[in-house]
């Protein structure tokens with residue numbers, strides 16, 4: 338399943354979640370939401386996998402993505418809408 342590392346305080350993360358919801362994507366069904374706030378285990382995964390301390394971050398198999406607009410485009414293509 339697509340993994341989205343997010344931080345509740347982050348407006349770019351909020352934008353991604355809103356877009357996913359507008360596409361009809363469901364957390365826990367179409368993607369997994371993981372806490373990527375500073376100091377969390379999720380943030381460690383973000384840094385180790387992508388090399389940057391930044392959220393939102395998407396992991397889908399070998400696909401890794403940091404830019405919220407790229408993530409939204411990727412979800413839209415995956416969702417086919």
Ligand SMILES: N[C@@H](CCC(=O)N[C@@H](CS)C(=O)NCC(=O)O)C(=O)O
Nearest residue numbers: 347348349390391392393403404405
């Ligand atoms: N260009 C990125 C910007 C993302 C961004 O600036 N995220 C901030 C949080 S809102 C961040 O991760 N800052 C580093 C940190 O929190 O440690 C995007 O559009 O997704």
